[in-house]
Amino acid sequence: MFGKTNISRIVILVVIVSQLYSLKSNFPVKGDFENFTSDKEGNIKTQIEIIDSANTDSILKINELFLKNSENKSWTYMLYLDADNDIEADAIRDFEWLEEAGGSNDNISIVVLLDRIPGYDNTHGNWNGSRIYNITDDVSPTTIDSQLMVDLGEVDMANPTTLTDFITYCFDNFPADNYILDLWNHGHAAYGVIDDETSMSHFVVNDVQNAIANALASSSEEIDIISMDACNMITAEVAWELRNLCKYFISSEDGTNGYPYKLIIEDLKLDPSINTSSFCELMVDAYSDHYQYTYMTCLSVINQTRFIDIPEIINSFISELIATLEGNNVNDIFSFCREITYDFYDGHWIDFISFIDNIISFLDYPSLTLAAEELLEFLSEAIMFNWQHPGYLGSANGLTLFMPFDVTSEEFFTDYINRMSFCSGMDWQVDTLWDEFLTYYYENSLTTSNMEPLMLSLEDIKEDCSILQNSIQIYRINLWKKSFYEFYCSISSGDVDIKVFEFDLYGVHELIGGSYLINPDDATVECCRFLLETGFYLILVYSKASTSNYDLVVKEYDAINLLCNSPFTSTGGSINGDEQGHYKQYLNHYFRIEVPYGNNTISLTNSELTNYQLTIYDEDWRILFFMLAEGFGEVLSLIYNHTSANPITFILEICGxxxxxxxxxxxxNPNEPTPKMGFSYWQFMLFMPLILVVYKKRKIKNNS
Structure with missing residues (x-):
């Protein structure tokens, strides 16, 4: 469609010019060897004028078809820039960023297929149709200064043939050691990408797969990176469609404001020999640098060579999940897991990792937990790089998956499960059991949750609570200040565990910890203690006995005032418990001490059956020091030399x-006296008169 462009080396130009001089040695030569022109077939030509100085009317025009450059550059960046819709102005901005970065050079080629439309942006020549440009250095911010390679007229950017021909054109005319293909436009997750308004067309994901596959089939070249500068495209379904077409896939779970192309190209030019994985990291770093203050932005990279192994692992997880739901009365718990999972694109796509985390946290069944943890480990390897704005609170972890919640229409499920409409031809539903799980999910009405957390206030005791085996009760509390908090559950009968989660309107963001003692063997109280920020928290109480009865209270905890040279002994469980699975709890111990002048030795002595870790904070909660023993019974010790006469306050956190x-x-501290019981000599002399008076009064009373 586009034809081949034959680009000569400079040495060829020199030969041509020297030959012309030999023909007309007294003629000066004029020619633009930097900015080539092209014909409709895409053949680049240059026009050289040889002018007779004695007769300016004598003009010899030579059109020379240049030879293809046989030397590969390090990178060719292929940008499929669809501005044929309402975001044309954004496309022109990104085009300008590429020019501002200096465009192509000896090491990299930047080739752009730009399709424009009337009615949205009237800058930069306000032309319509589709053109291929070799990006060059920016001369004017109001014009397109790049080298026009081919003027195609109007093309349908959502037509697979257009994409196939563009890739083939780049392979033929801009050879490189590495290629990146970047699809730019609106994104609709697994529903597709690229909207061409003129043609009223849309690229479904299966057509994207076929278009790229056809280009690769007709060439010996490979695409290293496929990127989609489009919203919501980093889904499991899309990544699976591209599994055999590239090594890495880059996009965003959420909306994207456009890649910072100037930063990306400038960084690439600094190290054009960079390998593919490092270039992916470069793109994510540039994105995070540019959007670090832009709320709700994220970008991630999928390692396709690892992701290709997902079917077996996710199918094992799905089988265990369905078996757990069928064999236990936990539908409400599962629905709650889905409800609190962060989702994207009208609530249809969930953050995959957050969902699995919630399954592990709320559905405590060994075989399911094992399958979920294996899937989680796999995804942590497949999602090679991920950056998310802090506003997500850890809920945008790099990959989404179709799982609508509270759906009022069956249309979305029907199209997805049956691979119809925008989901036609997709491979994910064929190669995994996810469609079978969604069928179970929808038919069993798991798309709504009947669980509503009970509100809990600080120091408010929930008394005489009762739950059945494998059931949970969820409480929500709002903590108004940063402080130490203790979650205390007294069990009168049965066996319960408690878990504490950070929570807000976006859902659960992090398991803070919990207490998982075996009641009543370990204790009749489940207790966990943390330093917590202001915010909302969920407390989950889970019954492991046929019936469990308990009281629950959350209270602020006062750190123990520790005196210098006065050892303090306490006890508790630990995060990992003992070898038999007992005494598992997050019970942090907090101490406050005023450290005096001089050398202060801070020591933590573990008993033979414990391994505690020590964290030291200042009063502003900055971590000053952290130590973890290598084994049981060890003594952790450090010396702090305080050089000021004024004491300094430390907060010590000890965690099993x-x-x-x-x-x-x-x-x-050797300079500090050891606290003793009773009076010192001077204290005794000071209070002696009072003691004598009391003694005399008692003696008089007894005599009377």
């Missing part, structure tokens, strides 16, 4: 890492 039992914490 493994085992269960005692620890002793002490801050010793």
């Amino acid at each position: 890492y493994e085992g269960a039992g005692d620890f002793t914490i002490e801050v010793s």
Whole structure:
């Protein structure tokens, strides 16, 4: 469609010019060897004028078809820039960014197919139709200064043939060691990408797959990176469609404001020999640098060579999930897991990792947990790079998956499961069991949750609560200040576990910790203690006995004031518990101490069955020091030399890492007296008159 462009080396130009001089040695030569022109077939030509100085009317015009450059550059960046819709102005801005970065050079080629439309943006010549440009350095911010390669007229950017021909054109005319293909436009997750308003057409994902596959089939070249500068495109379904077409896939779970092309190209020019994985990292870093202050932006990279192995792992997880739902009365719990999972694109696509995290947190069944953890580990390897704005609170982890919630119409499910309409031809539903799970999910009305958290206030005791086996009760509390908090559950009968989650309107963001003692063998109280920020938190109480009865209270915890040279001993469980699975709890111990002048030795002594870790904070909660023992029974010790006469306040956090039992914490300073019981000599002399008076009064009373 586009034809081949034959580009000569400069040395060829020199030969041509020298030959012309030999013909007319007294003629000066004029010619533009930098900005070539092209014919309709895409053949680049230059016009050289040889003018007789004695007769200016004598003009010899030579059109020379240049030879193709046989030397590969390091990179060819192929940008499929569809501006044939309402975001034309954004496309022109991104085109300008490429020019501002200096465009192509000896090491990289930047080739753009730009399709425009009347009625949206009237800048930069306000032309219509489709053109291929070799990007060159920016001369004017109001014009397109790049080298026009081919003027195609109007083309349908959502036609697979257009994409196939563009890729083939780049392979033929801009050879490189590495290629990146970037599809730019509106994105609709697995529903497709690229909207061509003139043609009233839309690219479904299966057509994208076929278009790229056809280009690769007719060439010996390979595409290293496929990127989609379009909203919501980093889905499991899209990544699976591209699994055999590239090594890496880059896009965003959420909306995208456009790649920072100037930064990306400038960074690439600094190291054009960069390998493909490092270039992916470069793109994510440039994106995060540019959008670090732009709320709700994210970008991630999928390692396709790893992702290709997902069917077996996700199918194992799906089988265990369906078996758990069928064999246990946990539908409400599962629906709650989905409800609190962060989702994108009208609630149709969930953050995959957040969903699995919630399954692990709320559905405590060993075989399901094992399958979920294996899938989670796999995804952590397949999602090679991920950046998310802090506004997501950790809920945009790099990959989404279709799972609508609270759906009022069956249309979305029907099209997806049956591979109809925008989902036609998709491979994900064929190669995985996800469509079978969605069928079960929808037919069993799991798309709505009947669980509503009960509100809990600080110091408010929920008494005489009762739940059945494998059931949960969820509470929500709002903590108004940063402080230490203790979650205390007293069990009168049965066996319960408690978990605490950070929570807001977007859902659960993080499991803070919990208490998982075996009741009543370990204790009749489940207790966990943390330093928490202001915000909302969920408390989950889960019954492991046929019936469990409990009281629950959340209260602010006062750190223990530790005196210098006065050791303090306490006890508790640990995050990992003991070898038999007992005493598993997140019970942090907090101490406050005023450290005096001089050398202060801070020591934490573990008993033979415990391994506690020590974290030291200042009063502004900045971590000053962290230590973890390598094994049971070790002593952690450090010396802090305080050079000021004024004491400094430290906060000590001691957390059990493994085992269960005692620890002793002490801050010793040889310059400080050891606290003793009773009076010192001077205290005794000071209070002696009072003691004598009391003694005399008692004696008089007894005599009377």
